[in-house]
Amino acid sequence: MTATLAPPVRAGKAAVGALGLLALASGALESVVQPTLPLLQRELDMGPTEGALLGILLPITGALVTPLAGRFGDRYGGKRVLVRLMIVVCVGGMVSALAPGLPVLLAGQVLQGAMVGALPLSFIVVRKHLSAGQSKVAIGVVSGLFVGGGMLGTLLAGPVAEQLSRHWMFALPTIAVVVATLLVNGLVPADSADRSDDAGVDWPGLVLLSGVVITLMLVLNLAPDLASQPLLLCGLVVLLAALVAGWIAVERRAASPMIDLRLLARPMVWKSSVLTFTICVGTSMAIFLVTQLWSASGAGYGFGAGATEIGLFLVPSTVVATLAGPLGGTWERRSGSRSVATAGVVIMAVALIAMAVAHSEAWYLVVGKALVALANGLVVTAMTTGVATSVAATETGVATSLILVTRVLGMASGGMLGGVLLAAGTPAGSDVAAESAYTIGFVIAGVVTALALFVTRTMYKGVKA
Template sequence: MNGTSVDVAEVATTPSSSRRVRRMSIAALGVLALALGTLQSVVEPALPLLQRELGVSPAQGALISNVLLFAGAVFTPVAGRLGDRFGGKRVLLAVAVVVSAGGLLAGTASDLPVLLVGQVLQGVMVGALPLSFILVRKNLPAGESQAAIGVVLALFTGGGMVGTLVAGPIAENLAWNWIFLLPTIVIMAATAAVTRLMPHDPPLQPEPGRRSSIRQDLRRLATPQMRNAYLLTFFIMASSGMMIFLLPQLLAVSGSGYGFGAGTTTIGLLLLPGVIAGAVSDSVGGVAAARFGPRAVVVVGTVVTVISLLALAFVHSSSWQLVLAKVLTAFAAGAGTTALLAATATTVETRDTGMATSLLVVTRVVGVALGAMLAGIVLALGTDPSTDDPTHTSFVVGFVVSALVAAAALFFTRIPTNGNLS
């Protein structure tokens, strides 16, 4: 098979012991994905605690998660091209080394600047996903590789659930530094297993007569239809990013007549249903797009998001109201952006599928990061100087602004219901 190191027929005739080794290597890859997802998600429930421990404002606290997202956004579209050129295993191991260094640095940080540098290094972990997919496709037959890719992606998402759950108990019973150190130790062990078990893969050979550069790829994708897809994804995820930042802050604050004074463990448990809803929505979004069209999925999801956020702005006296709003908005955002991703993957030219979908992944990351930053600014501007806590009004404004950001997506929903982006 042109461009792959292991042909399907070759895999089929490989001795059973060799096939077991390959499956063990994919299992090690899955453990690595789980640990990476855990490390990525531990900051969200622990953010109020980190702000207190480091003595930083909400706006500065937003940087802790944002720099990781921005680093991932910069590196992700490059990771796939590097994997094709130099081999997926070689680049993945380099990524794991950088992420491990970032985790160790963040875990030993004593101030915000050092922690931010650690987060930047950890941010390249997002690039591990396309590299993992390269390795899965090269080492398993087509039928098995499709299932394995789903498992790796599910484990990365599952790691987000694990991180949300364990961040509180670890921070409260050990120290906040260990929320970074423990996942990093698992990443290092899983990397060693991948190094030992995963077969080496040569780079893919370019198609005969084809000369392609990132600039040429981007030029082909600069169509009005694709720009709509990117703008839709951006506004949906920017609104989601604001929610991701605002909810832990409101749960943690204990103001006069508002807030809940929740600890890190409680915050993680309250956020968990939303994390699960977001994970489930990834599979639902693709199915719904095929049945109803991406436009219908995006419009319904956006309307649900706007209504939920406006309701939350004026009714948030009980924690279940925050949990319900988180579940609804996380599910809507996940389904909408996945529908756009699925539509894009099936309508662009085959040679552009990787670049087009990676750019949508980057847009998701950037949207979340900028949304969280905007929410941090809103809370910072509304901080009560006598208590250094965000005021009740600042949370109301934050939820309303988040609703308006989501509503802006409705201006770019000119996507035919048959899934064609043209």
């Protein structure tokens, strides 16, 4: 297929601004659960494990929807699929806002998970309607605003939930998503389909990937009970291995695979995916552990902070994350992916280990969380921009969906692992995890993050990567 050198219609600043606003609003809606988990646990009578489950349902759905969104965007046009996808997200946001209890709230989170698929669809649009240099800037801005929106939602969710109600913390960002979707529909030019294949949906691959993700979460959830349920845990591990093997076999034979393994095998793509996963595991564990520690009231540790205070503690992280996105994209264009990734991994690993050692003052955690946000913004934005601009325009949706899938899986795994560690470290008859559980959690997150240095040292130096 011959690539078109110049798109027939150029996207103006207003169109890019609409996509950025949609990313900002979607990021805010995605992030409101994590900082308010203590409040939701109290109001809905949830334990740490149930709280972690609530926090990971949305990213799990995102991991399943995003590859399909990227594939459909490449096939039928990014804008067309984007608008329809956001209608589902808006419905999910309203379901969460009106939810009377945990079951309905879980259903709303599942529907909201479709929002993660908006990013590869936005990247498809900008690559079709902007030049190569302009598309790099636009992709960096959209990615950065999504991360910044996440920090904004984290910041405002607590005060809104406490001053109004938990219902409004879902309703307000949902209204913003509705407005942004209308602007995208009106301002963004339509893009034509790049592929005319009629291979259909890779349903076997989708079902097997769903089994992989759900089984992985069960394995993490049952890990603390290894001594009492070893056969069950071993059975789940065997099932997970079988599902992964079956999924790989199906994807290799599929005419139109949900996740193109040949694309994933490219060095730039798989290395970026590994780095994104590890950095997001560290980020998610840090978010969960820090917010729980701020709200905890243990003997000699914890600060008993409410949702509003936690939101104020996260102000520096919000500012840093918003700036880190564009900075990561610019740094990657000038110095290459290796320097950005190495710096981000080192910053995050040091911050996590530092919080394991020193967490007796609230401001220690404020600084540590800000450094984690900086590292996450640098690495994820640089990896996404690098991959999006290193493949053909007709592969933009599929390629970036791989990075986003690893991002949501990393966030899901980190959040669940944090919940499991605190649940395992909670003494019998107590509702507060022991201080050692937080220390161990920060150390594990730091070690997992540092392991990514084995990948960064194999990347090309300079902009060639």
